[in-house]
Amino acid sequence: MGLLLRWIFAFLLLALTFNPTKWSYIHWSMENYIEETPLAVLLGLLLVIGYIIYLRATIRSIGGFGMFLVLAVVAALIWVLYDWGILRLDNRDQNTWIAILALSIVLGIGLGWSIVRRMLSGQYDMDDIDS
Structure with missing residues:
Protein backbone atom coordinates (compact mmCIF):
# COMPACT_ATOMS: atom_id res chain seq x y z
CA MET A 1 0.00 0.00 0.00
CA GLY A 2 2.87 2.38 0.82
CA LEU A 3 4.45 1.98 -2.60
CA LEU A 4 1.10 2.56 -4.32
CA LEU A 5 0.50 5.76 -2.36
CA ARG A 6 3.97 7.05 -3.20
CA TRP A 7 3.31 6.41 -6.89
CA ILE A 8 -0.13 8.07 -6.73
CA PHE A 9 1.37 11.19 -5.14
CA ALA A 10 4.13 11.26 -7.77
CA PHE A 11 1.51 10.95 -10.53
CA LEU A 12 -0.56 13.74 -8.97
CA LEU A 13 2.50 15.97 -8.61
CA LEU A 14 3.38 15.57 -12.27
CA ALA A 15 -0.21 15.78 -13.52
CA LEU A 16 -0.95 18.87 -11.42
CA THR A 17 2.14 20.55 -12.84
CA PHE A 18 1.35 19.79 -16.48
CA ASN A 19 -1.13 17.70 -18.39
CA PRO A 20 -2.89 18.03 -21.75
CA THR A 21 -6.11 19.34 -20.18
CA LYS A 22 -6.64 22.89 -18.99
CA TRP A 23 -6.50 21.65 -15.36
CA SER A 24 -2.80 22.05 -14.63
CA TYR A 25 -0.59 24.58 -12.88
CA ILE A 26 1.21 25.52 -16.10
CA HIS A 27 -2.01 26.27 -17.99
CA TRP A 28 -3.64 28.03 -15.04
CA SER A 29 -0.62 30.19 -14.23
CA MET A 30 -0.14 31.22 -17.85
CA GLU A 31 -3.74 32.44 -17.99
CA ASN A 32 -3.95 33.98 -14.50
CA TYR A 33 -0.44 35.07 -13.56
CA ILE A 34 -1.16 38.80 -13.83
CA GLU A 35 -4.31 38.70 -11.69
CA GLU A 36 -3.18 35.96 -9.29
CA THR A 37 0.58 36.47 -8.96
CA PRO A 38 0.83 35.69 -5.20
CA LEU A 39 -1.23 32.50 -5.55
CA ALA A 40 0.74 31.44 -8.64
CA VAL A 41 4.01 31.90 -6.76
CA LEU A 42 2.71 30.04 -3.68
CA LEU A 43 1.44 27.09 -5.72
CA GLY A 44 4.64 27.04 -7.77
CA LEU A 45 6.74 26.92 -4.61
CA LEU A 46 4.62 24.07 -3.20
CA LEU A 47 5.16 22.12 -6.43
CA VAL A 48 8.91 22.80 -6.29
CA ILE A 49 9.00 21.48 -2.71
CA GLY A 50 7.21 18.33 -3.88
CA TYR A 51 9.73 17.86 -6.69
CA ILE A 52 12.67 18.41 -4.33
CA ILE A 53 11.34 15.77 -1.94
CA TYR A 54 10.76 13.22 -4.70
CA LEU A 55 13.93 13.91 -6.69
CA ARG A 56 16.20 13.98 -3.65
CA ALA A 57 14.80 10.72 -2.32
CA THR A 58 14.93 9.09 -5.75
CA ILE A 59 18.50 10.15 -6.48
CA ARG A 60 19.55 9.12 -3.00
CA SER A 61 17.87 5.70 -3.12
CA ILE A 62 18.37 4.48 -6.70
CA GLY A 63 20.67 7.12 -8.21
CA GLY A 64 20.80 8.39 -11.75
CA PHE A 65 21.59 4.98 -13.22
CA GLY A 66 18.68 3.41 -11.32
CA MET A 67 16.37 6.13 -12.61
CA PHE A 68 17.58 5.38 -16.13
CA LEU A 69 16.99 1.63 -15.66
CA VAL A 70 13.45 2.07 -14.34
CA LEU A 71 12.63 4.47 -17.18
CA ALA A 72 14.17 2.03 -19.69
CA VAL A 73 11.98 -0.82 -18.37
CA VAL A 74 8.87 1.37 -18.62
CA ALA A 75 9.88 2.44 -22.14
CA ALA A 76 10.41 -1.19 -23.15
CA LEU A 77 6.95 -2.04 -21.77
CA ILE A 78 5.44 0.78 -23.83
CA TRP A 79 7.32 -0.51 -26.87
CA VAL A 80 5.94 -4.04 -26.33
CA LEU A 81 2.38 -2.69 -25.96
CA TYR A 82 2.83 -0.66 -29.14
CA ILE A 100 3.52 11.48 -17.00
CA LEU A 101 2.81 7.85 -16.08
CA ALA A 102 6.37 6.78 -16.93
CA LEU A 103 7.99 9.59 -14.93
CA SER A 104 5.66 8.98 -11.99
CA ILE A 105 6.67 5.32 -11.93
CA VAL A 106 10.33 6.37 -11.75
CA LEU A 107 9.65 8.83 -8.91
CA GLY A 108 7.32 6.44 -7.08
CA ILE A 109 9.84 3.61 -7.16
CA GLY A 110 12.61 5.99 -6.17
CA LEU A 111 10.73 7.25 -3.12
CA GLY A 112 9.55 3.77 -2.16
CA TRP A 113 12.74 1.86 -2.93
CA SER A 114 13.30 0.98 0.72
CA ILE A 115 9.92 -0.76 0.72
CA VAL A 116 10.74 -2.65 -2.49
CA ARG A 117 14.17 -3.63 -1.20
CA ARG A 118 12.76 -4.79 2.12
CA MET A 119 10.08 -6.88 0.34
CA LEU A 120 12.66 -8.49 -1.95
CA ASP A 125 17.72 0.24 5.33
CA MET A 126 19.40 2.50 7.85
CA ASP A 127 19.95 6.14 6.86
CA ASP A 128 22.30 8.63 8.51
CA ILE A 129 22.04 7.65 12.14
CA ASP A 130 23.47 10.30 14.47
CA SER A 131 25.64 9.02 17.28
Whole structure:
Protein backbone atom coordinates (compact mmCIF):
# COMPACT_ATOMS: atom_id res chain seq x y z
CA MET A 1 0.00 0.00 0.00
CA GLY A 2 2.87 2.38 0.82
CA LEU A 3 4.45 1.98 -2.60
CA LEU A 4 1.10 2.56 -4.32
CA LEU A 5 0.50 5.76 -2.36
CA ARG A 6 3.97 7.05 -3.20
CA TRP A 7 3.31 6.41 -6.89
CA ILE A 8 -0.13 8.07 -6.73
CA PHE A 9 1.37 11.19 -5.14
CA ALA A 10 4.13 11.26 -7.77
CA PHE A 11 1.51 10.95 -10.53
CA LEU A 12 -0.56 13.74 -8.97
CA LEU A 13 2.50 15.97 -8.61
CA LEU A 14 3.38 15.57 -12.27
CA ALA A 15 -0.21 15.78 -13.52
CA LEU A 16 -0.95 18.87 -11.42
CA THR A 17 2.14 20.55 -12.84
CA PHE A 18 1.35 19.79 -16.48
CA ASN A 19 -1.13 17.70 -18.39
CA PRO A 20 -2.89 18.03 -21.75
CA THR A 21 -6.11 19.34 -20.18
CA LYS A 22 -6.64 22.89 -18.99
CA TRP A 23 -6.50 21.65 -15.36
CA SER A 24 -2.80 22.05 -14.63
CA TYR A 25 -0.59 24.58 -12.88
CA ILE A 26 1.21 25.52 -16.10
CA HIS A 27 -2.01 26.27 -17.99
CA TRP A 28 -3.64 28.03 -15.04
CA SER A 29 -0.62 30.19 -14.23
CA MET A 30 -0.14 31.22 -17.85
CA GLU A 31 -3.74 32.44 -17.99
CA ASN A 32 -3.95 33.98 -14.50
CA TYR A 33 -0.44 35.07 -13.56
CA ILE A 34 -1.16 38.80 -13.83
CA GLU A 35 -4.31 38.70 -11.69
CA GLU A 36 -3.18 35.96 -9.29
CA THR A 37 0.58 36.47 -8.96
CA PRO A 38 0.83 35.69 -5.20
CA LEU A 39 -1.23 32.50 -5.55
CA ALA A 40 0.74 31.44 -8.64
CA VAL A 41 4.01 31.90 -6.76
CA LEU A 42 2.71 30.04 -3.68
CA LEU A 43 1.44 27.09 -5.72
CA GLY A 44 4.64 27.04 -7.77
CA LEU A 45 6.74 26.92 -4.61
CA LEU A 46 4.62 24.07 -3.20
CA LEU A 47 5.16 22.12 -6.43
CA VAL A 48 8.91 22.80 -6.29
CA ILE A 49 9.00 21.48 -2.71
CA GLY A 50 7.21 18.33 -3.88
CA TYR A 51 9.73 17.86 -6.69
CA ILE A 52 12.67 18.41 -4.33
CA ILE A 53 11.34 15.77 -1.94
CA TYR A 54 10.76 13.22 -4.70
CA LEU A 55 13.93 13.91 -6.69
CA ARG A 56 16.20 13.98 -3.65
CA ALA A 57 14.80 10.72 -2.32
CA THR A 58 14.93 9.09 -5.75
CA ILE A 59 18.50 10.15 -6.48
CA ARG A 60 19.55 9.12 -3.00
CA SER A 61 17.87 5.70 -3.12
CA ILE A 62 18.37 4.48 -6.70
CA GLY A 63 20.67 7.12 -8.21
CA GLY A 64 20.80 8.39 -11.75
CA PHE A 65 21.59 4.98 -13.22
CA GLY A 66 18.68 3.41 -11.32
CA MET A 67 16.37 6.13 -12.61
CA PHE A 68 17.58 5.38 -16.13
CA LEU A 69 16.99 1.63 -15.66
CA VAL A 70 13.45 2.07 -14.34
CA LEU A 71 12.63 4.47 -17.18
CA ALA A 72 14.17 2.03 -19.69
CA VAL A 73 11.98 -0.82 -18.37
CA VAL A 74 8.87 1.37 -18.62
CA ALA A 75 9.88 2.44 -22.14
CA ALA A 76 10.41 -1.19 -23.15
CA LEU A 77 6.95 -2.04 -21.77
CA ILE A 78 5.44 0.78 -23.83
CA TRP A 79 7.32 -0.51 -26.87
CA VAL A 80 5.94 -4.04 -26.33
CA LEU A 81 2.38 -2.69 -25.96
CA TYR A 82 2.83 -0.66 -29.14
CA ASP A 83 4.33 -3.63 -31.00
CA TRP A 84 1.40 -5.86 -30.00
CA GLY A 85 -1.05 -3.23 -31.24
CA ILE A 86 -2.48 -2.58 -27.76
CA LEU A 87 -1.16 0.97 -27.65
CA ARG A 88 -1.19 3.59 -30.38
CA LEU A 89 1.20 6.52 -30.28
CA ASP A 90 -0.43 8.86 -32.78
CA ASN A 91 -2.39 10.83 -30.16
CA ARG A 92 -0.39 13.70 -28.67
CA ASP A 93 -2.51 13.96 -25.51
CA GLN A 94 -2.24 10.22 -24.88
CA ASN A 95 1.53 10.42 -25.33
CA THR A 96 1.68 13.19 -22.72
CA TRP A 97 -0.25 11.03 -20.24
CA ILE A 98 2.07 8.10 -20.99
CA ALA A 99 5.08 10.32 -20.27
CA ILE A 100 3.52 11.48 -17.00
CA LEU A 101 2.81 7.85 -16.08
CA ALA A 102 6.37 6.78 -16.93
CA LEU A 103 7.99 9.59 -14.93
CA SER A 104 5.66 8.98 -11.99
CA ILE A 105 6.67 5.32 -11.93
CA VAL A 106 10.33 6.37 -11.75
CA LEU A 107 9.65 8.83 -8.91
CA GLY A 108 7.32 6.44 -7.08
CA ILE A 109 9.84 3.61 -7.16
CA GLY A 110 12.61 5.99 -6.17
CA LEU A 111 10.73 7.25 -3.12
CA GLY A 112 9.55 3.77 -2.16
CA TRP A 113 12.74 1.86 -2.93
CA SER A 114 13.30 0.98 0.72
CA ILE A 115 9.92 -0.76 0.72
CA VAL A 116 10.74 -2.65 -2.49
CA ARG A 117 14.17 -3.63 -1.20
CA ARG A 118 12.76 -4.79 2.12
CA MET A 119 10.08 -6.88 0.34
CA LEU A 120 12.66 -8.49 -1.95
CA SER A 121 15.50 -9.05 0.52
CA GLY A 122 13.93 -8.92 3.96
CA GLN A 123 16.55 -6.36 5.02
CA TYR A 124 15.88 -2.91 6.44
CA ASP A 125 17.72 0.24 5.33
CA MET A 126 19.40 2.50 7.85
CA ASP A 127 19.95 6.14 6.86
CA ASP A 128 22.30 8.63 8.51
CA ILE A 129 22.04 7.65 12.14
CA ASP A 130 23.47 10.30 14.47
CA SER A 131 25.64 9.02 17.28
